[in-house]
Amino acid sequence: MNERYSRQELFSPIGKEGQAKISEKSVLIVGAGALGAASSEALTRAGVKRIVLVDRDYVDWTNLQRQQLYSEEDAKNQLPKVIAAKNRLEKINSEVEIQAHVMDMGIEEAEELISGIDLIMDATDNFETRLLINDLAQKYQVPWIYGACVGSYGISYTIIPGQGPCLNCLLDKIPANGQTCDTAGIISPAVQMVTAYQTAEALKILVEDFEAVRNKIITFDLWTNQQVQLGMEKAKKMDCPSCGTEPIFPYLKKESELKTAVLCGRDTVQIRPSFNREINLEQMEKSLVSHGRVRRNPYLLEVQNETHRLVLFKDGRALVHGTKNTAEAKSIYHKFIG
Known part of the structure; x- marks a missing residue:
């Protein structure tokens, strides 16, 4: 008898029934950097049916400090991140189908990749792609989980289409003047904390326990010992072009790129x-x-x-x-x- 998932099944909110659901689900992870590497490993170990990984970059020496799937050999060979991730993930759990796409995901690619997907995980580094993901999720009614981290700061927010505001409700326009890991640095614990929030929410969605899904944005700063949760119910906009009463999905139009x-x-x-x-x-x-x-x-x-x-x-x-x-x-x- 395969006991690979026995400890996960002993957790009553999942159980054998939830594990069976997890094993039938497909997850699209956009980005294979710090968050993408960590969440893809967690979901591979959890036993999802299929993980679709998308990333445009290759493994660099600066990645090794926090991107847990990659090795010095990957950096020496400048291996595309999704290829290095696939190689490692298949050794962790051969039962999970790993699809790797070396690409800069645009509108056309997103529309093709969404087929059969049950959940989208955000592991990107820019709001252009996040707003594309948001419109994609709203159009095809697929839950997605926003996540970001820089320095010692992190943020996560779960978006269920038809329930509460979407990312476009919260942002009047693509934000500028934001810090990045390349400008402000990052510490590994911030990555792991965001990953913990994102993958916990992912498991809730994959076992279809939507009542347990957090409906608040959570932010934290590990260095200054701060944590805040903000309710977003009032941020919902009925005229939102992405999730309102008459959506037009503006970020799925070519002129938005x-x-x-x-x-x-x-x-x-x-x-x-x-x-x-x-x-x-x-x-x-x-x-x-x-x-x-x-x-x-x-x-x-x-x-x-x-x-x-x-x-x-x-x-x-x-x-x-x-x-x-x-x-x-x-x-x-x-x-x-x-």
Whole structure:
């Protein structure tokens, strides 16, 4: 008799019936960095039927401090994260089907990947993708779990379509001036705490115990010993374009994506946000000062590291110098801008 899940089944809210449900479910995890690596391992060990992993990046030495699935060998070989994750996860539990997609998930890819999915886990590094996930979840009525961490801070929020506000209800526009792991750093315990919140919520959803699902945003700072839970019921907007009475799912439309253009004759990609927004250059300078050499004037901000130079204008437009690859330029933009 296979006793692999016996301890999980002894937990009465799951039991054998819940374990049977878990083994029939498929989970889409967008991002295979710190949160994606940790949550995919937890759900693989829990015995889900299928995990679909999506990530555009490869394993770097800076990842090894907190991204638990990866090894020095993966970093030496610059192995795509989803491939390294698949290799490791299949050794942990051969019963789980692991599908790995090395890609920058856009609208078309998202629409293809959602088929047969019971839950979406957010492990991304930018709000462009999160709002895409939000609209995807609302359109196909699939629960999803938002999560993010930077420094010693973390946040998690569970979104069940048709119940309470969606992410678009909470955000009037894609936020700017956010810190990232590349600008503010991160400690591993913050990752593990967000993962704990996300995967606990995931198990509730997978066993269909929706009454146990947390309906509040939870935030914490492990270094300053702070934790806050905020009720979001009143944030629901009936005219929300993503989850309101007449949804149009704006982030599943091509015009919502970042606009990229390779500048003729220059090793440079221009990136223009889909929505107009004004950048606080002074605040952005403070968040980027440890990331490279930073210079600012009243009109723009320049940050340069060993390989790339990014020039950011007040309207959110950016020039990424040192590459003609638009996917690479978008990755650099998100790492710098958040």
